[in-house]
Amino acid sequence: MIRLVALMLLLLAAPAKAEEIVLGLSQDEVAITATFEGSDILIFGAIKRDGPVEVPGDLGVIVTIAGPDEPVTVRKKDRRFGIWVNTESVDVDVAPTFYAVATNRPLDEILSPAEDLNTRISMQRAIRSIGATADEAQSFTEALIRIRGSKGLYQTIPEGVSVAEEALFRVLIPLPANLTEGDYVAEIYLTRDKQIIDLYTTTIPVKKVGLERWLYNLAHENPFLYGLMSLSIAIAAGWGASAAFSAFRR
DSSP states (O other), rough: HHHHHHHHHHHHSSOOOEEEEEEEEEEEEEOTTTTTEEEEEEEEEEEESSOOOOOOSOOEEEEEEEOEEEEEEEEEEEEEEEEEEEEEEEEEEEEEEEEEEEEEEHHHHHHHHHHHHHHSSSSSHHHHHHOHHHHHHHHHHHHHHHHHHTTSSEEEEOOOOOEETEEEEEEEEOOOOSEEEEEEEEEEEEEEETEEEEEEEEEEEEEEOOHHHHHHHHHOOOOHHHHHHHHHHHHHHHHHHHHHHHHHHO
16 A cells, blocks of 8 residues: 555656556456365556657566455474474564566566665565564565465566557466455556556455355354354264265175
8 A cells, every 4th residue: 555655646746648558357356166276367458648659768567466465474494403493483564465466578677676665566575574674574575475476376477468569468367276355456557667657556356255255254253153063064974974984894
């Protein structure tokens, strides 16, 4: 939210834009069901211009999708006396539960470090550890990116955005099955000479539906009944398996 406010103030202070983003989405929301195994979001759009004006500077298109932010504690393990134990930890104050950044070219070629510092587009900037030292923050941030990256929750897709004739663009971003429920913010940045000239923001709701939603609500609103039902199902399953095994032996 802070980076969005800062960027909007910057854009409002700038002169009238010669180029603007017009966006489309393949789906307006993502439904998590009991059989949900992941999905893909196709983001496509066009660059609207007032006329056939030759705009100087290299064109850059950056697409990010960020899940709900949450604090997280990252721990470091070391081997002591033959066992692995936690030796250090850092509290990460802001870490998106899901984050993907896709670009038409490597990010450092289309976005300046100053712009990245202000808008927090890159993966490292999107994660913030306020109370940690610079070295600790970098080390533990890289560890968090590596861990969540292995689960498909953090993705960097250089040259994943295809741009045709500097007018049309599209990108396909995969969403893993282990998504956190909430509002996912998609932001599309247009850059020239590593400077942001336009921004388009939209929200993609990700929510549980059907049986998954009912079980989630039951577990949070009536945990006693949920536990009783789970115990009953476990007992019934155990009895059924035992009866089937006995019948098979006879």
